[in-house]
Amino acid sequence: MALQESLAWLEAQPFATAVAESGWLFPAIEVVHVVALTLVVGSIAMLDLRLLGVSRKDYGVLELAAQTLPWTWGAFVVALVSGLLMFASAATTYAANVPFRFKLVLIVLAGINMAVFHVTAYRTVHRWNHQLPTPLAARVAGTLSLAFWIGVVFLGRWIGFV
Amino acid sequence: MSIMQRVSDAIAQTDSSLAIASTDWVIPTVQAVHIVAIAIVMSATAMLNLRLAGFIGQESSVRRLANRSLPWLWWTLPVLLATGLVMIVGEPARELTNAYFWSKMAMVLLAVILTLVLQRLLDDCPYREMSPAKRRATRALSLVSLALWLAIIFCGRWIAYS
Numbered sequence: 001m002a003l004q005e006s007l008a009w010l011e012a013q014p015f016a017t018a019v020a021e022s023g024w025l026f027p028a029i030e031v032v033h034v035v036a037l038t039l040v041v042g043s044i045a046m047l048d049l050r051l052l053g054v055s056r057k058d059y060g061v062l063e064l065a066a067q068t069l070p071w072t073w074g075a076f077v078v079a080l081v082s083g084l085l086m087f088a089s090a091a092t093t094y095a096a097n098v099p100f101r102f103k104l105v106l107i108v109l110a111g112i113n114m115a116v117f118h119v120t121a122y123r124t125v126h127r128w129n130h131q132l133p134t135p136l137a138a139r140v141a142g143t144l145s146l147a148f149w150i151g152v153v154f155l156g157r158w159i160g161f162v
Numbered sequence: 163m164s165i166m167q168r169v170s171d172a173i174a175q176t177d178s179s180l181a182i183a184s185t186d187w188v189i190p191t192v193q194a195v196h197i198v199a200i201a202i203v204m205s206a207t208a209m210l211n212l213r214l215a216g217f218i219g220q221e222s223s224v225r226r227l228a229n230r231s232l233p234w235l236w237w238t239l240p241v242l243l244a245t246g247l248v249m250i251v252g253e254p255a256r257e258l259t260n261a262y263f264w265s266k267m268a269m270v271l272l273a274v275i276l277t278l279v280l281q282r283l284l285d286d287c288p289y290r291e292m293s294p295a296k297r298r299a300t301r302a303l304s305l306v307s308l309a310l311w312l313a314i315i316f317c318g319r320w321i322a323y324s
Contacts, residue, residue, distance in 0.1 A: 024323075027319060027320060027322075027323045030319055031315060031316050031319045031320070034197070034200075034315055034318075034319055035204070035312060035315050037197075037201070038197070038200050038201040038203075038204040038205065038315070039201075039204060039205055039208065040201075041198065041201040041205075042201040042202055042203075042204055042205020042206070043205050045201065045202065045205070046205060055230075056230055058226070058230075059230075067209075071205075071209075150198055153194050153197050153198050153201070154190075154191070154194040156194075156197075157190050157193050157194040157197060158190050158194075160190075161186075161189075161190045
């Protein structure tokens, strides 16, 4: 199967075997991954809670988004690269790991939720930037985002327990 | 046998410890909650500390950011302590006989004290009205506390590998 072959190829790459064979490289990359994911999830949660009208109500949505999104994206790239390095070290095993698969599904769902929000409610954000309660569509997007990302953390932790 | 070994043996024989250890989902669930809580603490303190250190967001005031961030830290710390306690009761030897665990605890204590000092400094006098010497002290404190939180995450993850 093409996928299995690609995974086996990835696993055999020198950088992947280096991570797999070193005693400290994997945990070190994992630490970077954890720091990055705390910033991804924390910064997203700040904006989600603002979209729900729960916290940081003295900030306009646009102002808070401008403050948090560079963090979210910067940290996401770090989490992605460190995650890929860990994945490569045992690609065939991770690909068969059920929590890992569901984690990827949730990340994709979180991305879709964000994209939908951007082309719908967020288009008119200048009209409801300071308005409370926030529009229903914004509250729905915020709730889904919180649920997806908390789910990602849970499934991520579960990868190591099955 | 060291004292900590004896203590952890004693904890391991309690009903609560046996109950946690014999239920598959408790430890991963509690760890996931612990990580979500770390995400909140990290995001709140990283933004404040980086703002104080002069790296980001000169446009929004320190006081406003501090008032918005620090309550999240104080409300989340009990969650971290409670989930941490469940992990200790469930796997006492893994934590109590581990040097990284004790380093982490010492750094948590230090980070909390530094944050209280920082909060006091900011309450006493708005950042922009501080004397240059006091500003330098505030800046140094925030850099140290940021480094401490990163080191805390490092030790937290390393507990599993030592």
